[in-house]
Amino acid sequence: MPLQALxxxxxxxxxxxxxSPLLSWLDPAIPIVLLHNGQGPQQRLLARYPKHNWWWGTLSDGAQRIGACEIHHTGSGLRVAGPAPTCPWPGSSLPKALHRLGFTLHQDINTALWQKLTVNAVINPLAARDRITNGTLLSPIYQGEIGQLCEELALLGQHLTHTDSANQIHRRVLAVAKATASNRCSTLQDIDAERETELACITGCVLTLAKQQGLTLSNHKALLDSLKPQTVDALVHSVTRVS
Ligand SMILES: NC(=O)C1=CN([C@@H]2O[C@H](COP(=O)(O)OP(=O)(O)OC[C@H]3O[C@@H](n4cnc5c(N)ncnc54)[C@H](OP(=O)(O)O)[C@@H]3O)[C@@H](O)[C@H]2O)C=CC1
Ligand SMILES: CC(C)(CO)C(=O)C(=O)O
Incomplete structure (x- = not known):
């Protein structure tokens, strides 16, 4: 069977x-679906390889690797994908391969990914900094700090033509924290496993976008700075173990 989607x-x-090694020979018509959390690679790949058939997506399934070739599906979630903005391929219908995997078409995937980024930019660094489950963020003691982070995201969003208010972002963050209450977020898991976190593409991406807009998001910057010692400690520890 020929390759239908990557x-x-x-x-x-x-x-x-x-x-990168695949793009020189891959038929540009084949839909390539980027499904990672965070942002940055999507836009860079689209700019660098504009002739390919880019799709962006997000899913809220849970999956955990339990062995070299063994994955445990820990929870079903929503799966959406949509054609990347400015992509030259007709994106009016979802590639069949995605349909079969339970994805639905999102015509404004840029907004869906912005909303996902805002959720991750609040939950991941906060939960990792305080080493708490996502549900702990529902506590009243966090609402002031979450509110400030959401204000900054709403301000940045306005500059990027996203219309969500700080309150809407805050409500979405709490809804995800509630739905994933017992989770230790991926950033906390990565720190504990001494893996590189995705924060460069989450908070790092938010700060880069802010800089491009001439904005300073001091609460997000302080939050990222507060995590650097932990990340550095983890790296130093892993280098020490290897040598
Ligand atoms: N796990 C989950 O429940 C969810 C994850 N996500 C997002 O999905 C993305 C993936 O997460 P997750 O599956 O947990 O990550 P894992 O680290 O478990 O898996 C990443 C995979 O990428 C492969 N890989 C890494 N580098 C390369 C490379 N250069 N070439 C080819 N393959 C490579 C790894 O292969 P190898 O093993 O050989 O190193 C590994 O199979 C993340 O952005 C995450 O935030 C989103 C929703 C839920
Ligand atoms: C939605 C959330 C916060 C679930 O834990 C997640 O995407 C992550 O951990 O990276």
């Missing part, structure tokens, strides 16, 4: 390295 399920920071 689904890319690496961590954000590995996406470009994983795809």
């Amino acid at each position: 689904l890319v399920l690496t961590k954000a920071q590995d996406c470009e390295a994983a795809l």
